[in-house]
Amino acid sequence: xxxxxxxEGPVTLSEEAFLTINCTYTATGYxxxxxxxxxxxxxxxxxxxxxxxxxxxxxKGFEATYRKETTSFHLEKGSVQVSDSAVYxxxxxxxxxxxxxxxxxxxxxxxxx
Amino acid sequence: KAGVTQTPRYLIKTRGxxxxxxxxxxxxxxxxxxYQQTPGQGLQFLFEYFSETQRNKGNFPGRFSGRQFSNSRSxxxxxxxxxxxxxxxxxxxSGGGQGAERLFFGSGTQLSVL
Numbered sequence: 097x098x099x100x101x102x103x104e105g106p107v108t109l110s111e112e113a114f115l116t117i118n119c120t121y122t123a124t125g126y127x128x129x130x131x132x133x134x135x136x137x138x139x140x141x142x143x144x145x146x147x148x149x150x151x152x153x154x155x156k157g158f159e160a161t162y163r164k165e166t167t168s169f170h171l172e173k174g175s176v177q178v179s180d181s182a183v184y185x186x187x188x189x190x191x192x193x194x195x196x197x198x199x200x201x202x203x204x205x206x207x208x209x
Numbered sequence: 210k211a212g213v214t215q216t217p218r219y220l221i222k223t224r225g226x227x228x229x230x231x232x233x234x235x236x237x238x239x240x241x242x243x244y245q246q247t248p249g250q251g252l253q254f255l256f257e258y259f260s261e262t263q264r265n266k267g268n269f270p271g272r273f274s275g276r277q278f279s280n281s282r283s284x285x286x287x288x289x290x291x292x293x294x295x296x297x298x299x300x301x302x303s304g305g306g307q308g309a310e311r312l313f314f315g316s317g318t319q320l321s322v323l
Contacts (some may be wrong), residue, residue, distance in 0.1 A: 145309075187309075195303060196309075
C-alpha cells in the first residue's frame with residue numbers, strides 16, 4: 097500500500113535559519129504529493145502541492161520538489177520566522193483527483209527568536 | 210464564506226458507549242471526508258462521501274460508520290467505544306472536483322474515551 101515517511105522531530109530552529117524537513121513516499125502509479133500545516137488550535141491547511149515528477153510546489157517561502165527517482169518531496173524554507181512554528185505533514189493521494197490522503201506522522205517545528 | 214464546521218468541539222464518553230459527530234461542509238461543497246488523528250497512528254483516512262454515497266473507505270472496523278445527507282452535511286458514528294478511539298476527528302470538504310488540493314479541513318472534534 098501507499099505510505100509516507102517523514103522526519104518526526106521535534107525540530108527547533110532559530111529565527112532566519114534554513115529549514116529542511118525530509119519526506120519520502122511509497123506508492124504505485126502517479127501519486128500527487130502535498131505538504132499540510134497545522135498551527136496550534138487550528139485545522140489542517142494545504143501549504144503546497146505537486147502533481148507530477150519534477151514539479152515544484154511553493155507557497156509563503158516554502159518549496160518542495162517532486163522527485164520520482166528518489167521518491168522524495170522534501171520541504172525547504174530559506175529563512176524561518178517565529179510564525180512558522182507549527183506541525184508539518186507530508187501526504188500523498190494515489191492520483192490527482194483523489195480525496196484519500198495518506199499522511200506522514202508529522203514534524204513539529206518550533207522557531208525561537 | 211463560512212468554513213467547515215464540526216460539532217461538538219469536545220466530547221467525553223465511556224467505553225462501550227456510542228457517539229455521533231457532525232460536520233457541516235462549506236456551502237456548495239458536495240464531498241466530505243473524515244480523518245482520525247492520534248499521537249500514535251497520526252492522521253488516517255476514515256471515509257469519503259459524495260452526494261450521499263460513500264465513495265471510499267479506509268481500513269477501520271465496522272464500528273466506524275458515516276452518512277451524508279441531501280444538504281451535504283455529514284455525520285460519523287462510532288459504536289461500542291474503545292479507549293483507543295480517543296482521537297481528534299477531522300472533517301474536510303471539497304467542491305471543486307480537483308481532489309485533495311481543494312480540501313478544506315475543519316478544526317475537529319476531540320473525543321476522549323474513559
